Amino acid sequence: MRKKNLLVTLAIAIVTLITSCAKDDFQEALGVCPIVTATNPLDGATSVPLNKIITVTFNEEMNPETIDLTSFTIVGASTIAGTISYSGTTATFTPDFNLTPNTTYVGKVTTAVKDLNGNALQQDYIWTFTTGSTLQPRVIATNPTNDETNVVLNKVLSASFNMPMNPLTINTTTFTLKQGVTPISGAVTYFGNTAFFTPNVNLSANMVYTATITTGAENTAGTPINIDYTWSFTTGTIIAPRVISTSPTPNENGVLLNKVVTATFDMTMNPLTIPASFTLKQGTNTINGNVTYLGTTASFTPNSPLLENTVYTASISTTAKNVAGVALANDYVWNFTTLNNSIAPNLGTAAMFGAFGGNAGVTNQGLNTVINNGSISTTAASTLVTGFHDATAIYTETPLNKGFVTGAIYTAPPAPGTATSFAIATQGLADANAAYLSISPASMPGGTDPGAGELGGLTLTPGIYKSASGSFNISNGNLTLDAQGDPNAVWVFQTASGLTVGIAGPTGAKSVNLINGALAKNVFWYVGSAATINAAGGGVMVGTIIANSGVTFSTAGNAAQTVLNGRALSLIASVTMVNTTVNVP
Incomplete structure (x- = not known):
């Protein structure tokens, strides 16, 4: 009995020792403290x-x-x-x-x-x-969340950061997705402070996937995230509805102020879930409007016109469900910028010229050239204006080359050029150059190239258009500019090299057509080298062409009248016309 009592006492002592966790190396070794x-x-x-x-x-x-x-x-x-x-x-x-x-x-x-x-x-x-001395970026939220289950098979993954990131560092190298050790191919985009990974094909059902944001992701100051950020999720068996197109498109510029914003789904949705899911905001301000749904398209009609030159953010939330009750996998968010009527450059004194030949002159070859409602000019000597006359003077006309300027002709001396007309020409060139710079890609970034350099056959709404290849052509048909009822609608076309309108042959002339309130005074062409307008003669060109190295209309010997409703301003080379009518807006 005494032995049994001794064992009980010893056991109690051990338990007491273990649970009391006195400061002792033995206790820590037991893992109790x-x-x-x-x-x-x-x-x-x-x-x-x-x-x-x-x-x-x-x-x-x-x-x-x-x-x-x-x-x-x-x-x-x-x-x-x-x-x-x-x-x-x-x-x-x-x-x-x-x-x-x-x-x-x-x-x-x-x-x-x-x-x-x-x-x-x-x-x-x-x-x-x-x-340290810098604020480090980090991932603050993901979708799906870590360890989330029943993730839809057409899920678009997202990772949100605590600060703006350098978009060039958010790519398929720094944002990856794997199923086990197998990489999943997809596209990576970045919007706001959020990166998105869109798999090229639907994910497999009931599988575990692992997503990673690597330390290659950097903020705008070049500071990377501290460590790779990794999270996992498990798919279910459902395919969720998704938005497949919008109008305006993501990041579209020049959107009309009376725009009805639309989003089209890849399947039929429950109409009752659409109104609450479709919102439009300007910053943090919610825009009031009416939401309708027809077919597979939801439409948001603002109650009042949108503000000019303003970024708006549209959103379809996961409140939107299909007819089976399955919601969008992610909020679909995109932004667009409304028309900036002020993008029309200030031409200054250059606005009065139908043609400006830089410091190289203006030449007419034909009997039917006329400058209506405007003047012509060059900072070169008067002898470099040939084939023209105005109401007061003749500039080297011949029996076969006579052009009439309804305004005046401004050149450097000798007579009929004067110091006064040279000063006007000098100011005109300075103003034309300033306007040229103001519509350049550096001053107006974000231009798109809807036809891979070919504008013929297109109908374009107001906005900024930039040739990706460096040149614009209108050769496959006429170009149509649609103001959609806005008389202040502006188009700016930017090409680092040349502009060519028309093709060879007697029927090769091409034109620019204006519809629904579009005006010639609101169309501008930034041309990095030279512009050639309907070398075969004929056709109607529209807008103010500001070219660095010359503008040529038609070709000597062509009788067909070529029309420009606008201006031809060249900064360092001549402007040449053959039987050309220029109507200055």
């Missing part, structure tokens, strides 16, 4: 990001009620404010504000922290770290 096993940042870490979230990991599950802002502190110049959370064996301290650059902080977890048995840390745990 709670201890800190890891911190992030590490003790002595340097260049810690200013937006760092601080964690402490224990060797066992702790009592969350004992972990608070008094038992878990971060001190720099003073104790910093933040919030505490706890999960598994890890306590997390999230500062209310970014940490201070180049500052050493002291982290402390006190003996007030206890495990679930009431055992406390045996001594305060203290460590230090030092911040």
Whole structure:
């Protein structure tokens, strides 16, 4: 009996020793005493990001009620404010504000922290770290979320950052998706502060996928995320509806102020779910409007005209469901910019010229050339204007080359050029050059190339159009400009090299047609080298052409009348006309 009692007493003593967790190496070896096993940042870490979230990991599950802002502190110049959370064996301290650059902080977890048995840390745990000088980007949200299940098979993944990123670093190298070790191909885009990965084909059902944002992703200052960000999710068996097209298209410029915004789905939707899901905002301001649904297309009609030259954001939320009750997998968000009527350049004194020949002159070859409602000019000597006369003087006309200018002719001396007319010409050239720069791609970025350099056969709404190849042609048919009822609609065409209108042959002339209120005065052509307008003669060209190195209309010997409703302004080379009518708007 005494032996049995001795064993019981010994057992009680051992249990008491284990559960009491006295400060003893034996207790820690048994894993009974709670201890800190890891911190992030590490003790002595340097260049810690200013937006760092601080964690402490224990060797066992702790009592969350004992972990608070008094038992878990971060001190720099003073104790910093933040919030505490706890999960598994890890306590997390999230500062209310970014940490201070180049500052050493002291982290402390006190003996007030206890495990679930009431055992406390045996001594305060203290460590230090030092911040760097830059704010580091990080992923703050993903869709799907980590460990999400039943993810739809046509899911578009997204990862949102805490700051703007460099779009060039958000690509298929830095945003990847794998099923096991097998890479999934897809397209990566970036909008706002969010990166999107769109798989090329639907995902497989009931499979685990892993997505990663690598440290190759950098913010606009070139600072990368600290470590690769990885999360996983599991697919289900459902294919969700999705938006397959919109009008305006994403990032479209020059959108009309009375635009009805539409989104088209890839399947029939439940009409009752559409109105609440379709919103339009300008910044944080919600635009009031009416939402309708017909076929597979939802339409948002604003109650009042949109603002000029303003970015709007349209959204179809996951409130939208198909007829089977399946919702969109993600909010579909896109933006567009309304027409900027002020993009029309200020031509200054150059506006009065139907033709300006830089410092090289203006030449007419024909008997039927006329400049209506305008003048012509060059900063060259008067002798470099040939084949023209105005109401007061004749500039080297011949029996076969006579052109009439209803306004006046401005050149440098000798007579009929004067110092006064030279001054007017000089100012005109300066104003033409300023207008040229104001409609350049550098001043007006974002132009699109809807026909891969070929404008013939197209109908274009107002906006900025830039040739990707460096030249624009109108050869496959006429170009039509549709103002859609807006008399202030503006078009700017940008080409780094040449502009060629028409093709060879007697029927090769091509024209620019204006419809629904479009006006010639609102059409502008930025030409990096030279423009050739209907070399075979004939056709109607529209707009103010500002070319660096010359403009030529028709070819000597052509009798067909070529028309320009606009202006031909050349900065360093001549303007040549053959039986050309210029109607200055």
